[in-house]
Amino acid sequence: MTAVDFCGQWLIFTCDTKLLAIHTKQSRESFVFDCSTAEKKPKNTKDDNNSDGSASEERGSDKVLAFTVSPSGKLVALTDDTKRLVLFRSEPSWQCISIRWVVRRCTSLMFSRAEDELLVTDKSGDVYSFSVVEPQREGELKMGHLSMLLALSMSPDDKYIITADRDEKIRVSHLRSPYNIQSFCLGHQQFVSALLVPPSHPHWLLSGSGDGTIKLWEYESGRKLQSWDLKELEETPNSEADKRKKPTVCRITSSPDGCHVAVQCERVSTVQFFSLDQEGEEKLVPHSRLSLPHYPQDMTFDPEGRLWVVMDSSDAPLQIYTHRRDSWECDTESPEMNRVTAAFKPHWETLEASTRTHNRLEHLYKVSFDNVTAYLQKKQQRLEEQQLKRMKAQKANDNKKAKKETSDAVTHSST
Template identity: 45%
Template sequence: MASSVGLALCGEALVVRGGSRLLATSTSSSDGDSLFTYDCSTAQKKTQEQEQKGEDGQPGDKGSDTILASTFSKSGSYFALTDDRTSSCFSRLSRIEHKGSEASRTVVRRCTALSFTASEEKVLVADKSGDVYSFSVPEPHGGGKLELGHLSMLLDVAVSPDDRFVLTADRDEKIRVSWAAAPHSIESFCLGHTEFVSRIFVVPDHPELLLSSSGDRTLRLWEYRSGRELHCCHLSSLQEPAEPWSDQRFAASRIAYWPREQCVALLCDRLPVVFLFQLDTARRQLVYRQQLSFQHRVWDAAFEESRGLWVLQDCQEAPLVLCRPVDGHWQSDGDSAEVERLSALLRGNWAMLEGSAGTDGGFSSLYKATCDNMTTYLKRKEERLQQQLERKRRRDPLPGPNGPAKRVKAGEEPRGCSS
């Protein structure tokens, strides 16, 4: 499920979103304090007819202005976001001082995920009803095209680096691999998760591999074309008993990848930790390296190629933390001037993050309720048997020392009793 607070990085362009607003700036000090802001609540909307109808001509969701998902294209030339009503695409957002052109399209249902194709000709939009629509990037006023559908809510969508396959993850524990040219043709299913699949990520420098996270608290590695699971990491086995959240139910919710060190960062919904793994491509497995613990809830994280891992946390004094590997051990770079500069920008716009944090429902609503009818049935059956035995005891008292007790009619004096 899309979060109302998020962090995205491409090159030196850093984007933070919260509520209906996003802030874009540069991690480089050479750009100074350049800042681009965008607010969906004040942006130009479509005509009333377009607001009321989606791309398929059916009534669309009224929705709100809260940004539900956002993503960069591979080159960073484009950035797309979606709220409850529209899907917007910006060109050349990576140059923070120039917004470039903007195009907005009305979507049919509330969106959950976005993904650009590798060619950057299309942006795919997954929605809560299980459908994936594609929108043309070169033709900003073109309508959306229905590409494929599921019977369950979609939580993420991804595209293979060669644009041959579209990968979708849904609430029903499935990962589906479809041919992009003919989405009705399914290449494989990646099956094994026991709860909803929250995120999927195709490893860019090993395009045959897929990472997935789930509400079952696992991170899995797949060879997705064959649907074969290569490795599964159970987070419950990595938890420290002393942690206050060790006995809570939580979902593995975000995946970030650093090609430079083949490092995988995994976030968990509403927890103040980040798990770090090493992708061992030779043995086709994930190796657990370290757990980064924070004082506050972690909202999102993303790698910058030249620096390390940026972490966005629920702390107004220090909203951004930069973590770097030092002698094989990751640690916070708390004294960095760049971290302080970017944190100051966020502190000046803290209301957008603080206000949207309370509306972030997380993944708790995606767990399916279990119904144990047998336990209820057996309990009621036992109660009925006890009631029957009690009634029988009242009708037929136990025998006394002189034999079975006989029933006495009303007004008749029991035998053997003297006056």
């Protein structure tokens, strides 16, 4: 998984099995953590005989599946395909604090605002809590869904935990007593793949889905405030197939001041920007679109409000965009971009093109089966076969009758 975020002035990348931290302002030594060379899982851990797969299931590929940065930017956590949960401290210097083990492969991570707790969601629908204060302590099960969890968020006051799953549900639960469900935000028609509580509007929630929509919620009550179909905001599609295909939202991120919300869709070379209006009738307003030279892999805003985009390109994998005069312009000569690209590019070039172009969310679409149509087709086929048999039987009877009449006629004439 290729992902990017900021930890203070450090730009964090995950690239295949590695996490890289590159300082954007100073010529400091980059930090690299490679999961393929990290501590292996002890054989005597409690979940060795866990029902989650066989022995082959335990041997993962070491690829990073998800990572997150704490609100203060002092902590970073990642999880990988071998079920590691790794906690880092970035100040005063980079340090790996602990390596723990999760029960199942994780899908998303998030620190609490108090930074004393790390919440982890997994593919079976469970949410675990890991202590940050006691970095060697095992995780505790907090709550569960009946479907794979795909996205996680929290209210800024640490009161609510917001989880989204493959079955189109967004659940708002009390963090300290997760069995107490505050509300559901229901309305998406496909899996919910992205969540964001905007920093400028702590009582609102933005959600993105495989149904190609962005929705705005008042999450405490579960009330939907607005919905935008991203297909309607696109330029004219190139083909009929493009017209029918729904864009899959894979990332929603906000500038630090909350003025700009950027939405990224999988395998779409544009970024859609929105603004949030507290007073207006339309609270979620499309602002502008940014066309990219290549498909974006991930994106994030830096502390100054510039948008950093990692793209599917060997020549120029990273670009910075600044908002000027109601449009987003590429900073081609940015010294920060040159410094970061020089440190990042060697790792990026080791990735195969097939790895970079992989659709991470495509397999989440559910295949629908029209049993009624199949039943009616079989019934029609059965009726036609029965009709054919009746016709053959009738024809055979007619032939027998004709032969008998001919035989009787011959007998009669001979007498």
